Amino acid sequence: MSTVMNRYEMVVGLEVHVQLLTRTKAFCSCDASYGAAPNANTCPVCLALPGALPVLNEEAVRLAVRAALALGCTINETSIFARKNYFYPDLPKGYQISQFDRPLAEHGRLDIEMTSNGTPVTVRITRVHMEEDAGKSIHDRYPGATAIDLNRSGVPLIEIVSEPDMRSAREAGAYLRALKQVIEYTGVSNANMEEGSLRVDANVSARLRGQTALGTKTEVKNMNSFSGVERALEVEFARQCEVLAAGGTVHQQTMLWDANRGEVRPARSKEQSHDYRYFPEPDLPPLVFARAWIDRMRTELPELPVAKQRRFAADYKLTPAEIEVLTADSPLAVYFEEVMRSGADAKAAANWVIRDVRQLLNDGALLATLRVRPPALAQLLAMVRDGTVSHAAATRIFAIVAESGDAPVEVARREGLLQERDLDALTGWVDQVLAENPDEAARFRAGEKKLLGVLVGQVMKLSKGRADPKAVNQLLSARAAAGE
Amino acid sequence: MADVDAGPNGLNCILWTDEARALADAAAVDALPQAGALAGIPFVAKDNIATTHLQTTCGSRILQGYVSPYEATVITRLRDAGAVLVGKTNCDEFAMGSSNENSAYGPVLNPIDRTRVPGGSSGGSAASVAAGIVRIALGSETGGSVRQPASYCGIVGVKPTYGRVSRFGLVAFASSLDQIGVFGTTVDDAALALEVIAGRDSRDATSADCPVDAYRNSRTNDLAGVVIGRPREYFPSSLDPRILRLCDEALDRLRARGATVRDVSLPHTDLAIPVYYIIAPAEASSNLARFDGVRYGLRIEAKGLREMYDSTRTLGFGPEVTRRILLGTYVLSAGYYDAYYRKAQQVRTLIAKDFRDVFDSGVHLLFTPTTPSTAFEFGAKSDPYEMYLNDIFTATANLAGVPAISVPIGDVDGLPAGGQLIARHFDEQMMFRGAYALEAERKAPA
Numbered sequence: 007m008s009t010v011m012n013r014y015e016m017v018v019g020l021e022v023h024v025q026l027l028t029r030t031k032a033f034c035s036c037d038a039s040y041g042a043a044p045n046a047n048t049c050p051v052c053l054a055l056p057g058a059l060p061v062l063n064e065e066a067v068r069l070a071v072r073a074a075l076a077l078g079c080t081i082n083e084t085s086i087f088a089r090k091n092y093f094y095p096d097l098p099k100g101y102q103i104s105q106f107d108r109p110l111a112e113h114g115r116l117d118i119e120m121t122s123n124g125t126p127v128t129v130r131i132t133r134v135h136m137e138e139d140a141g142k143s144i145h146d147r148y149p150g151a152t153a154i155d156l157n158r159s160g161v162p163l164i165e166i167v168s169e170p171d172m173r174s175a176r177e178a179g180a181y182l183r184a185l186k187q188v189i190e191y192t193g194v195s196n197a198n199m200e201e202g203s204l205r206v207d208a209n210v211s212a213r214l215r216g217q218t219a220l221g222t223k224t225e226v227k228n229m230n231s232f233s234g235v236e237r238a239l240e241v242e243f244a245r246q247c248e249v250l251a252a253g254g255t256v257h258q259q260t261m262l263w264d265a266n267r268g269e270v271r272p273a274r275s276k277e278q279s280h281d282y283r284y285f286p287e288p289d290l291p292p293l294v295f296a297r298a299w300i301d302r303m304r305t306e307l308p309e310l311p312v313a314k315q316r317r318f319a320a321d322y323k324l325t326p327a328e329i330e331v332l333t334a335d336s337p338l339a340v341y342f343e344e345v346m347r348s349g350a351d352a353k354a355a356a357n358w359v360i361r362d363v364r365q366l367l368n369d370g371a372l373l374a375t376l377r378v379r380p381p382a383l384a385q386l387l388a389m390v391r392d393g394t395v396s397h398a399a400a401t402r403i404f405a406i407v408a409e410s411g412d413a414p415v416e417v418a419r420r421e422g423l424l425q426e427r428d429l430d431a432l433t434g435w436v437d438q439v440l441a442e443n444p445d446e447a448a449r450f451r452a453g454e455k456k457l458l459g460v461l462v463g464q465v466m467k468l469s470k471g472r473a474d475p476k477a478v479n480q481l482l483s484a485r486a487a488a489g490e
Numbered sequence: 491m492a493d494v495d496a497g498p499n500g501l502n503c504i505l506w507t508d509e510a511r512a513l514a515d516a517a518a519v520d521a522l523p524q525a526g527a528l529a530g531i532p533f534v535a536k537d538n539i540a541t542t543h544l545q546t547t548c549g550s551r552i553l554q555g556y557v558s559p560y561e562a563t564v565i566t567r568l569r570d571a572g573a574v575l576v577g578k579t580n581c582d583e584f585a586m587g588s589s590n591e592n593s594a595y596g597p598v599l600n601p602i603d604r605t606r607v608p609g610g611s612s613g614g615s616a617a618s619v620a621a622g623i624v625r626i627a628l629g630s631e632t633g634g635s636v637r638q639p640a641s642y643c644g645i646v647g648v649k650p651t652y653g654r655v656s657r658f659g660l661v662a663f664a665s666s667l668d669q670i671g672v673f674g675t676t677v678d679d680a681a682l683a684l685e686v687i688a689g690r691d692s693r694d695a696t697s698a699d700c701p702v703d704a705y706r707n708s709r710t711n712d713l714a715g716v717v718i719g720r721p722r723e724y725f726p727s728s729l730d731p732r733i734l735r736l737c738d739e740a741l742d743r744l745r746a747r748g749a750t751v752r753d754v755s756l757p758h759t760d761l762a763i764p765v766y767y768i769i770a771p772a773e774a775s776s777n778l779a780r781f782d783g784v785r786y787g788l789r790i791e792a793k794g795l796r797e798m799y800d801s802t803r804t805l806g807f808g809p810e811v812t813r814r815i816l817l818g819t820y821v822l823s824a825g826y827y828d829a830y831y832r833k834a835q836q837v838r839t840l841i842a843k844d845f846r847d848v849f850d851s852g853v854h855l856l857f858t859p860t861t862p863s864t865a866f867e868f869g870a871k872s873d874p875y876e877m878y879l880n881d882i883f884t885a886t887a888n889l890a891g892v893p894a895i896s897v898p899i900g901d902v903d904g905l906p907a908g909g910q911l912i913a914r915h916f917d918e919q920m921m922f923r924g925a926y927a928l929e930a931e932r933k934a935p936a
Contacts, residue, residue, distance in 0.1 A: 050560050054780045056553065056661040057540040057562060061695050091776050091822070093799060100779020154784065283822035285831060288666035288773060290695050 019170035032162035033060030052160035054098035066162035079114030087287035096141035109135035238263035322352035348384030377411035503617035526572030540659035552806030562659020579614030609639030634884025636671035637896035641860035641908025652891035653698035656691030664770035681705035708922035714748035723759035724858035768834035775818030860908035
């Protein structure tokens, strides 16, 4: 099979739905947050009671425009809402308010750098449009019946449609991670796939390598993680290759990913090929933006991931791997740069943030309330650099600061962790170690150089880490040279 | 109310009432220290306007028993002015019809002649006013559903500018055409009621933020300097000569008040009915999708979801509603959208431009007959297309969004006929000025 697959190229375009972080729903003032009792966050508008009308949430528009600008899109000065008509019990109006032939924004692009294999890729964004979410059908709560929860009905979404510019499952995964990063940087969404605030549908087709025409695509749905998207694409691509290699034709259809079985299967025909009968939503006036407002929104964008990555490379001379970790989310990058502003060395700061700070975050701490503030970390790094504390001691100090929030220099003094460089003290420890280990001492004096490390370690142990290892090293080497 | 409305020979104009509630509301109004503009005045509202104590069924089986948990903006505004809601009125199902024969609750009889229709779709509201039950009533317009029954029942009916009155709480038929309108025994009643309900509502994104004039100040009965256009397309050679004569007399009376009458043309008028019967059903097919048996109203249980939808909607909707849903679904379908819906929208802009052009040429008001005939007998128009032609002089104002009023201009064989005055967008002031003058000069009916 793999040789067959090598003859084909995967072509992928993605449709990503992102829930906007508004307090209220898109067209009514109901709470848009998760977790309420079923149907608690509903009103005549999102229940589609007779006579109710939608009124657009301006904050949703602001966030949608912000996301579209961050994706390099051109905002249409006039866009219109449209009704997408279909019957489903959790779609109370019998239509979804969406946008169709005049979307909010078009012609964007997302540059993906720092992928693990290092190749930069640009994915063109076809369009970004606004729409509302449907409710939720719950099939396993009441035997023989379906329950409907309309808390999610009317929650604002944007749909981000890409061009078929990805050529592998890995590129698709990289695109999704880069997209999620942009969304998080701009603060328009939590973009959490497990919670459903980011959803992905994939269009995938296969064609013989070297061909330029697109093959017939299928739409793959029902993935609930980025790695699930990648696996689903591989499986569906393999299926298509098999069909094509056997001389068959791929049918345009919707495939559902089954993560447990690692399989795709065709959706029931009812779930396919709707005629949605789109037409302009008469209850909402066109969305019209002043050019000046769009320009102001653009200037309010934060530094975006790719720009930040390029700047980190130029300013701090860090490795791509380090930059990828540091810019993975905006708060960590901000933290790192605050450490830098307090006068730290870039390499050391990167190491400590990547290893020690992230360990605290992995253990459940939050960056915003972290007790090790950036200036404290910078102070600690300075102490390591000038030899005031050892690296080992610094790790202990960091842990104590993380608990107490005290200044590192205070902690070092209080805990007796300041490095000992007094010659008498050092000589005392060295003498004691040589006296307590006569055998090793003798061999060392006889020229067995490899024992140096063992003896230095013994001195460090005896001094409880306070001895300056460089000085101990020198002292011991001098003894060996003198044959003492 | 019960005397004229109920019983085998009753008008059947009112569907739902709650006498105790109405009396309590009236007592509460009496107890207020300051009287509102409509203190203690009873009114009725068409059954497609949401009310919290009386059912809102839209004249349909599918909503039988449905009571809205919220109230339409217009009802709140009338009640805040002291008016007392005394009933919900019969209408063509979901406001689709011109005769009130399409109600699931039986037809309304015309109080002038009980063998004839009151017009529609707001026939119950029109009949309630014409029978003297109330002085003001709320109706709704999509293609003439207030003006046509006003004309057939010999009363005043107003369709305001699109956006003048909040649609919040009006059960949608065709959202881009729908507008709540008012009936009055006189122009003054209608002016007062409209003044109360008009104005921006934050719950309707299509309601306009446009100052509401004191319409009753238009009662100058002086039309000096006013230019009235007589659009030739509304006076075809096929027009009933008796209606033509009443119109000519009405124009003479307007001239007597100082108006200048000018022949004008609205060249796309004959396209209004075809355009209307594409756009309105298209929007209706979408607006009526929510009546699916899932959350409220009728549900016919069946073995599966599709079957439940099918049986609920088949039994819940009457034949005219079904016809329009099918028509609307068809014209929006892939492959037909461009030929029908898109084309209709393009023509609609031409119809609106006709009005703009004529008003830009110095004309203040247009005068036309409201309907091509007087009230017809029950069952007289069994062909849907013939029925649709009833809206031929009224649907244009809905398509263009301009305000229009029907004022009685005389009788033909004892049956009332209405004359229509159409004004520029949001110029209800001028519309009422003409209407007051027209009414003042009318000979008292025999």
